[in-house]
Amino acid sequence: MPPVLETRDLTIRFGGHVAVDSVSCAFHAGTLTAIVGPNGAGKTTYFNLMSGQLTASAGITLLDGEDVSGLGAAGRAQRGIGRAFQITNLFPNLTVAENVRLAVQARGRAAASLFSLWSRHRDWIDKADHYLAEVNLDGVRDTVAAALPHGDKRKLEVAIMMALEPRVFMFDEPTAGMSVDEVPIILDLINRLKARGDKTILLVEHKMDVVRSLADRIVVLHNGQLVADGEPAAVIASPVVQEAYLGQAPKAEAAHV
Template sequence: METRGLTIRFGGHVAVNAVSCAFRAGELTCIVGPNGAGKTTYFNLISGQLPASAGQILLGGEDVTRLPVPEKTRRGIGRAFQLTSLFPNLTVFENVRLAVQARLHLGLDLFSVWSHHRKVREQAEACLERVALADKRHQPVAALPHGDQRKLEVGILLALQPRVFMFDEPTAGMSVDEVPVILDLIHEIKQDRSKTVLLVEHKMDVVRSLADRIIVLHNGTLMADGDPAEVIASPIVQQAYLGVAPPDGAGAGNAEASHG
């Protein structure tokens, strides 16, 4: 997947400024930067929640910039959305089952659903096992704690089997015990050399453990792109974007303390 000059303006404010970046299959790219840097907005442009003011999004060489969200999903761009995208009154299993049905183009035709019942059920159950929610399959989503809802988001994304996985702070709000489940899953996904993984993350220990590459956004502009160790160690990232004090002691404090 690639973005070329991707831009969005809100009035006179440029939230994402001509970002050009190619993402390769078999690679996990972490997108970092301070709050308000444009990371989630960039994700929203790629997945279709926001329309681009300028630029292109290419998937497999095809321009998908103006396609609506459902069509981008069908083409293989998968996004772990905000929790409001879950169906709170349905059970955990029903949420994942609907994602499997959508991928298999079964719609809501009851006869079609019945004829594929076993296949749909097996795939949905497998996704729940992978995110450690099988024992809560019959619970309504509204009754789940925040951490389990985040795991369900990932389960739904797995059910869609996209070509491009997009995770926006997937461990936010999770307890220390829950985090490894999601990190292990992301690590597993990135072992599939046919998949592209994008991860917005503030926790630098997570970035270091998963990233094959880091890009840095600041005020909507791409400021750095490269090997994780080199990008993290670069003075401009340390001082201006991760908040680490420069050698003379001036600065904004330690990044890992401020970002989690």
């Protein structure tokens, strides 16, 4: 089966610093890949390159075999790449329900009338309410997004991404800043997306217990390079990962374990 998302020699330089260095990796439908590595390894930058927030210095990103390197974030989102950020990305002055309804309506190809009267669009309202219930936010549907606690803002961002119905879900530290009680809700959501078997899910995460519970595969970045790629238990136990997390220099060639 061909990959849904793929990078070939993807590279970005900031002045003399190479933040992502010739990373080639393929991601398939029905799998959840965790991208891990020490601070400064290039994980979020790699995400930004794949989702179009940054423009690569070299290399390409392919979606369904088509080079989408010339598309920005909006163009890639329209093609089916969904992205949740470390820092929430919401309409702060709209209510919780309005944030999700806009995503539902955008998915319905009605971008020209995003602020039209909602009561005329019962199906959009019902869909939005469904996604709010999925993340346990139906009880605060009329609250302005800016007034939500951090954990609820993260859940709202996930609801928005789900409402856009992407084929690729990219989660950048989805549990960051959440309380112990809130974390299981997001992990359960991601598990349910994975169980559908038709989504390609990428996860940047520092918490190894989260990685172990969710990932089918782990990709390790260190100093912008891909240094390990394989089944979770083997990757976590491998010398190259131990060296990377201890801050020592790993082997230049990726270890497939």
